Amino acid sequence: MQATSLKWSAFPEVFAISIRQKKAATSRFVRQQQPSRICCQATGALAQDDYPGVLTGLSGTGRLGMSPSEQRVFDVVLKQAAVVNRRIQENQRLNEDVKPESVVPSDPLDLLNEAYLRCCEVCEEYAKTFYLGTLLMTPDRRKAIWAIYVWCRRTDELVDGPNAPHITPSALDRWEQRLEDIFEGKPYDMLDAALADTVSKFPIDIQPFRDMIDGMRMDLVKARYENFDELYLYCYYVAGTVGLMSVPVMGIAPVSNASTESVFNAALALGIANQLTNILRDVGEDARRGRIYLPRDELAQFGISESDVFSGRVTDKWRAFMKNQIKRARMFFDISEQGVGELDKDSRWPVWASLTLYRQILDSIEANDYNNFTKRAYVGKWKKFLSLPVAYVRAIAPPP
Numbered sequence: 110m111q112a113t114s115l116k117w118s119a120f121p122e123v124f125a126i127s128i129r130q131k132k133a134a135t136s137r138f139v140r141q142q143q144p145s146r147i148c149c150q151a152t153g154a155l156a157q158d159d160y161p162g163v164l165t166g167l168s169g170t171g172r173l174g175m176s177p178s179e180q181r182v183f184d185v186v187l188k189q190a191a192v193v194n195r196r197i198q199e200n201q202r203l204n205e206d207v208k209p210e211s212v213v214p215s216d217p218l219d220l221l222n223e224a225y226l227r228c229c230e231v232c233e234e235y236a237k238t239f240y241l242g243t244l245l246m247t248p249d250r251r252k253a254i255w256a257i258y259v260w261c262r263r264t265d266e267l268v269d270g271p272n273a274p275h276i277t278p279s280a281l282d283r284w285e286q287r288l289e290d291i292f293e294g295k296p297y298d299m300l301d302a303a304l305a306d307t308v309s310k311f312p313i314d315i316q317p318f319r320d321m322i323d324g325m326r327m328d329l330v331k332a333r334y335e336n337f338d339e340l341y342l343y344c345y346y347v348a349g350t351v352g353l354m355s356v357p358v359m360g361i362a363p364v365s366n367a368s369t370e371s372v373f374n375a376a377l378a379l380g381i382a383n384q385l386t387n388i389l390r391d392v393g394e395d396a397r398r399g400r401i402y403l404p405r406d407e408l409a410q411f412g413i414s415e416s417d418v419f420s421g422r423v424t425d426k427w428r429a430f431m432k433n434q435i436k437r438a439r440m441f442f443d444i445s446e447q448g449v450g451e452l453d454k455d456s457r458w459p460v461w462a463s464l465t466l467y468r469q470i471l472d473s474i475e476a477n478d479y480n481n482f483t484k485r486a487y488v489g490k491w492k493k494f495l496s497l498p499v500a501y502v503r504a505i506a507p508p509p
């Protein structure tokens with residue numbers, strides 16, 4: 110495919126992204142109608158015993174003992190689960206066996222076809238492994254995931270892309286207005302049109318999208334995190350939201366007995382785990398941009414100052430600090446693993462694949478003797494390649 114460049118007319122100053130070139134619900138969710146059982150993620154401490162909520166996983170303890178950030182996020186999780194549960198009830202009332210209908214009408218000139226094709230190309234270009242995983246999903250689902258991916262990528266590029274220095278809060282306000290328009294069925298461009306179509310077909314709520322934009326706002330003004338609670342909120346904004354956006358599309362296995370809330374909770378945990386891993390991998394790179402995405406109080410507990418982070422020396426204190434951070438990221442991966450098997454069977458492979466690959470980055474940081482200042486932790490091609498069949502085997506196992 111040939112490389113072309115697509116400028117966004119609405120945001121010419123923001124960035125250009127390079128591209129190589131109804132029915133009611135589309136997912137069938139069968140839920141156990143029982144009170145929500147959500148884990149709370151006690152964010153302050155690091156020892157396993159100090160995480161009363163985290164390790165209870167899918168049968169956790171609700172609001173009790175939650176930090177302010179957790180409560181904020183917990184409310185969004187409940188709202189997302191309610192949206193999905195409402196759709197299930199509607200479907201049951203209609204007594205329909207709802208089957209996904211092709212989101213692409215048969216008209217060969219249809220712009221929607223083209224819109225999804227572009228989303229597909231962006232996804233293939235920027236996230237090859239993940240793109241391969243999506244090919245296993247049903248056509249409707251993969252198109253929807255591509256559309257969500259593209260919106261997330263564009264949002265992230267606003268603060269991380271080449272035009273990031275020119276981004277102002279008002280540009281983000283305009284981006285949010287555009288989001289509202291998408292949800293009202295008034296897309297601004299082709300890529301927006303794909304998302305507008307997606308959100309009209311799947312029970313997806315706007316809140317995680319708004320929250321991701323809030324995360325970008327946060328990134329514009331904030332370069333330090335006092336404690337893990339602050340960092341947790343940031344991770345939710347920029348990555349936990351992705352999990353919440355994805356579950357309504359991926360669907361929950363009809364044979365699953367887990368509550369909708371617990372599956373959303375696992376998805377949230379996977380986003381947090383991925384973002385924490387990203388942060389730990391990129392400490393040196395971020396420091397060179399004057400940023401430290403590490404809890405300041407925990408650095409202090411280990412006798413590490415800001416200037417130590419900027420000087421980038423791997424000391425025993427640093428190794429000890431990093432061990433704890435890696436342990437926390439792994440806990441979030443562990444929670445998320447409990448939810449993957451509950452997803453619809455066609456959706457599990459890309460999730461297992463991305464989970465396995467991201468998790469291995471933590472191993473690679475350890476293998477680099479915790480030098481995340483000058484050595485980039487990465488998963489080699491062969492390891493990546495081998496992870497795919499392993500993920501596949503896990504994906505075909507029935508829900509626990």
Ligand SMILES: CC(C)=CCC/C(C)=C/CC/C(C)=C/CC/C(C)=C/[C@@H]1[C@@H](COP(=O)(O)OP(=O)(O)O)[C@]1(C)CC/C=C(\C)CC/C=C(\C)CCC=C(C)C
Pocket residue numbers: 239254257258261262265347348349351352353355356372373375376377379380383384387445446448449452459460463
């Ligand atoms: C199947 C699957 C993995 C679906 C998610 C697809 C999707 C919509 C991805 C959007 C990713 C994106 C562009 C997010 C923007 C913000 C951002 C950059 C977040 C970081 C991702 C990695 O980014 P980057 O490309 O910069 O990384 P590299 O430097 O190239 O390594 C994040 C770290 C967050 C990504 C978060 C997720 C993919 C959430 C995953 C959770 C689910 C899919 C839910 C699964 C469900 C259960 C029940 C566990």
